[in-house]
Amino acid sequence: MNLLPKKYCAGFTFFKDGELEQYKAANAEMPSGTLDTLAANGATNLSMFTAEVDGKDVAFNHFRLDSPNYYKPFAKAAKVPQIAEWFGKCAQHQQPHPFSAKQGKMWRALEPVYFTEGNKSEPKGPVRKVAAVTGLKFEKEMQYRTLHLTPWQGVLDTIAKANIRNYSIYLTDIGDKLYLFSYFEYIGDSYKKDMEAIGDCPVTQRWWKHTDPCQIPLPTAAAKNEIWTVMDEIPWGAQLK
Template identity: 40%
Template sequence: MTTQVPLSQQHPVAWCALLRDRSGAAAAVKCLGEQSSALGDAGILNLQFFCEEIEGSEVVVAIMDVKDADSAAMAESCWQALAESPRFKPVFDRLQPCLLPHPRHAGGEQSPWVRAETICRIRPAVCAGMTPEGASWHAAVTGLRKEKEAEYRLLHDNVWPGVVEAIGRSQIRRFDIFLIELGDPEKNQPYLFYRFQYSGDDFDKDMAMQAASPVNQRWWTFTDPCQIPLPQAAAKGHVWLGMIPLETDTPDD
């Protein structure tokens, strides 16, 4: 359930770890999901976990909104406080053994989680009146060419107005992109994750409309060369690979 907080007060944050025990992690995540009201009281909104195989490891990403977090330090302390609070610590204690540390924490730091960088927040004005009831969430991952990182960041610091409008016309009321390195720590290969909220009632039709948008097609001629599709996506001719909610056993058809 989505807590009724204005989008302007919701700050997207993502954390990344590796999965050791998927079924155990899914059970712990289910317990967290059953406490959405208490999470909202703690300042954590829309908490979701997605997973996918990347470079031979199953990666889990926790994506959430932190209420009124106007700084990176505030967002980070909120997640840490949640994991240590009497209300949620038992669940995090169940979750932690199911995870392997992100490669950045291979030196033995306590937490398996590493925070991803939020590099893009899109809130289409055309969707300002949409309500989140019944909305669905979608996440995906792709690689980022290291030599193209500056170009990709610059593009997403200045997303074209026509692209933002096309996203909104496709009934997407919010769209966030995150970046983090995964795999061999010596390679520092960056990956991109997105999550968006869809408020329409015909997903395939709306996504096809977005893909047919001339401004989007021009936009992708700049963004696609920056990205490295995962093999699972490339086999289908896609750039982005859809991620699976952690509590889901198999992906949707």
């Protein structure tokens, strides 16, 4: 099965209009010990990324989770006054998804639709985290989900050979549209060459003929004849091991 293991989670929220830079400044004031506190409560290797989607700056986070609940590590960490204050400062520049707002949450836990462990080798150098976003056609949701429940072995092998690990895809709705967010860790030492090798694989090319028609590229990707828009990382200061 290629359903996402419980040890990985992802979430989504908006930034208030024009306040992305203010958020980054607030985020940079993370209190000492915050990552250790989150790790003690089950959340490690936190990553955050941003991109513009339908004219709004959005945030996508991803982390390893040893708790059965996406929100639990953050709720426990918020019992530390300094961390709670920092969470509050960051939240001033964020705007929750309407569904999350009804639940009293700032972040929305995303639904996983795909995961492959990929390459199990030791990293050849610093690990590179990559996240991306694209649209999904409503009428193609079932097809896309079904394809990713039954991925082709040749595609999985190509991902692993390209020095990619922990490749996952998540789904959410934003307004009346569907969006896919992806995340992977690159552990090789020749990123451009490895990414080109994926596109050169005949099996992957045939796979894309099924998946690409399901998706709606964002304008930035469409202008380059691409499907996915790579997101910008917002550093958390966590080192990947």
